[in-house]
Amino acid sequence: MNGGSITLKALQQHLLGTQTAFVSYRLPGETTPESIISTKGFYEIPHIREVFNGKSGFIISPFLKSLPPLFLDAEFTLSGTQFTDPGIGRQEASPVPECRITAPGKEEYIEKLRQVISGINSGRADKAVISRPIEIPFREAGLSIPLFEQLCIDYPSAFVYLAWIPGYGLWTGASPELLLRIENETVTTMALAGTRDAGSRAWTSKEMDEHEWVCRHIEEKLAASGCNDVSRSETGTITAGMAVHLKTGFKAIIEDDNKGKLLEALHPTPAVCGWPEIAALDMIRNTEKYDRSFYTGFLGPVKSEKQAAFYVNLRCMQIFQDKAFVYAGGGITAASDPLAEWEETVLKSQTMLTAIGKIQNLAYF
Numbered sequence: 001m002n003g004g005s006i007t008l009k010a011l012q013q014h015l016l017g018t019q020t021a022f023v024s025y026r027l028p029g030e031t032t033p034e035s036i037i038s039t040k041g042f043y044e045i046p047h048i049r050e051v052f053n054g055k056s057g058f059i060i061s062p063f064l065k066s067l068p069p070l071f072l073d074a075e076f077t078l079s080g081t082q083f084t085d086p087g088i089g090r091q092e093a094s095p096v097p098e099c100r101i102t103a104p105g106k107e108e109y110i111e112k113l114r115q116v117i118s119g120i121n122s123g124r125a126d127k128a129v130i131s132r133p134i135e136i137p138f139r140e141a142g143l144s145i146p147l148f149e150q151l152c153i154d155y156p157s158a159f160v161y162l163a164w165i166p167g168y169g170l171w172t173g174a175s176p177e178l179l180l181r182i183e184n185e186t187v188t189t190m191a192l193a194g195t196r197d198a199g200s201r202a203w204t205s206k207e208m209d210e211h212e213w214v215c216r217h218i219e220e221k222l223a224a225s226g227c228n229d230v231s232r233s234e235t236g237t238i239t240a241g242m243a244v245h246l247k248t249g250f251k252a253i254i255e256d257d258n259k260g261k262l263l264e265a266l267h268p269t270p271a272v273c274g275w276p277e278i279a280a281l282d283m284i285r286n287t288e289k290y291d292r293s294f295y296t297g298f299l300g301p302v303k304s305e306k307q308a309a310f311y312v313n314l315r316c317m318q319i320f321q322d323k324a325f326v327y328a329g330g331g332i333t334a335a336s337d338p339l340a341e342w343e344e345t346v347l348k349s350q351t352m353l354t355a356i357g358k359i360q361n362l363a364y365f
């Protein structure tokens, strides 16, 4: 595989076959996918704040801050869907991790949510984001290649990615949520929380409250990280697949030295953890009983401390040897209805499931 021209799909297939670490991603609003490949693989960096280590590449960080983020150096960067074959050889085999996840059924999940609501009513936290793995019939890792293409078509305003992470398996998703974008000295972020389906009902005070906690967290972290000229947009809505979310944008000015600290402080927002953070984390640990791994963490390309973008890893799936899971969750507050919260996770899972349904009806290549 060297010298001639190769398509992105054929390259992705070769990289999966040779177990070479790579990520392909398509930024919101862009049409061209970018790919980063490294024969060295993803490596751990000690802390999120060290993401600007002078190298360009791609970071993927787990939900739990006690676990290290992984970085992929931009050894090869390829733009588009057809390019000169970089000629990457076979890598050391790294098995797909064993899957220890079992998905809770509807009754079990609703019962868990009832217990969370009662914990909230007794003052343990104001909001906890509870999630579940949804097992799906997806038996062939190679199908992730047309799935990536389908996600790019279906969700032009999402951050779409496909990543093979040796030791952690295959991840793909279409996230609607920006965690932080850096363009020179300007940083942009958003609060995204509060969900309804595409119908026209009004937003409830439960949804507005859970959204406001995220806004408050962002404002506090921007101020504490030395940002200046902070501006906050009006709260509006965005559509993400079949879901509609409340969204508020933020912009600020920041010095280079504070950018890593800001990224570390923003994650996890109350849109994926809860409020207050420590109490919410405790409720998540006691309730979920599965490893979120990279789901509700964040990921994105880093060119330098002047140009980088990080997205919350939502509307995503993890593909194991013989199983695959889509992950979905929602903000639980005292005003939550457990059945409606279950249905919200069903709605959010449709982002991946509708795209999977489309490619499974298509012939492969």
Ligand SMILES: C=C(O[C@H]1C=CC=C(C(=O)O)[C@@H]1O)C(=O)O
Pocket (backbone or CB within 6 Å): 129, 131, 177, 192, 193, 194, 195, 245, 270, 271, 272, 314, 315, 327, 328, 329, 330, 331, 348
């Ligand atoms: C936790 C998820 O969504 C978050 C992002 C947007 C809206 C959310 C909500 O309304 O609960 C969640 O905070 C998920 O998609 O799994």
